[in-house]
Amino acid sequence: MSDLAGWDVLPDAVLAVAPDGTLAAGNAAATELLGSLDDRIGRPATEALVVRDPVGDPIDAGAWPAPGKEVELLMARADGSDVAVTVTARAVGGGTVLAARPVGDRSGIAIVSTVSHELRSPLTSVKGYVSLLLNRWDRIEDDKKREMLSQVHDDADRVTRLVTELLDISRLETGRLVLRRQLVDVADLATTVVDKVRMAHPGLECEVRVADDVPQVYADPDKLEQVLTNLVENAAKYGSLEGMAVSADVDGPHVRVSVADTGEGIPADDLPRVFTKFFRRDHGRPTGTGLGLWISRGLVEAHGGELTATSEPGQGATFTFTLPTDAFERAHGEA
DSSP, X not given: OOOOGGGTTXXXXXXXXXXXXXXXXXXXXXXXXXXXXXXXXXXXXXXXXXXXXXXXXXXXXXXXXXXXXXXXXXXXXXXXXXXXXXXXXXXXXXXXXXXXXXXXXXXXXXXXXXXXXXHXXXXXXXXXXXXXXXXXXXXXXXXXXXXXXXXXXXXXXHHHHHHHHHHHHHHHHHTOOOOOOEEEOHHHHHHHHHHHHHHHSTTOOEEEEEOTTOOOEEEOHHHHHHHHHHHXXXXXXXXXXXXXXXXXXXXXXXXXXXXXXXXXXXXXXXXXGTTSTTOOOSSSXXXXXXXXXXXXXXXXXXXXXXXXXXXXXXXXXXXXXXXXXXHHHHHTTOX
């Protein structure tokens, strides 16, 4: 099971899994598809290949390809990115040989599947509460009505965000995103975002620190709010609600905005993948589609900036994006 040298002539990636479930070897096509396998040999195959289902969730035992069965999976490349593959398994010498073939960009199907799943919950809630209010209006106390309508309002906002994500994905991938720029006050924006997120996370303790010399930025205020909201919400879900900070300062030709938390931090293996589609860490309070950070990076880059993440395990994580200070002059031909 450990020697696949004779399989190097095959065009498909071939991976050998030992009887104990560990990755034993891979042929030349497997290395070309996934990158170096040297540090993965001997580890459990599902862990070594970071095997997940097409929407990015960890697979259960039933999803791992049984001999004679073809399944579609995501596998991790050495650089942390994902590749969608069709995998066929065969029993060989007490172990298993997997033949993996890339299926191209299936992200559109996966996105529709993921967002459809996420839409089901709020729409079910809206339908249930509205039906109850329509049928029992006179028998429901005013405080209860207000509570139900508040939930309907929150669920409607969630649906709106999901639809906006779908539209943003389409526009980013086709290069048709239109930015409606105006001058935006970073301090006001940060305060507004933190106040809104605090409504969903009442225990949130987040300080806003904006340097006095930070100028207004020429940006789309809705998209900028979307990016900052996503970063603060992610910090609330994956980090600690206490000790968070949103800060902004001037870094040369850019305004630099950072969102820092004091949680467990992001493991080194996960850090290169946080901006990939469908990625959701296994701990914290994960919800959503796993598309938010990918969209946020695209929106920041559309503004001429950059979104990055840094973390030290046990010391929290910091997400930082930059925006050019001369965007207005360049847009109006004054630079």
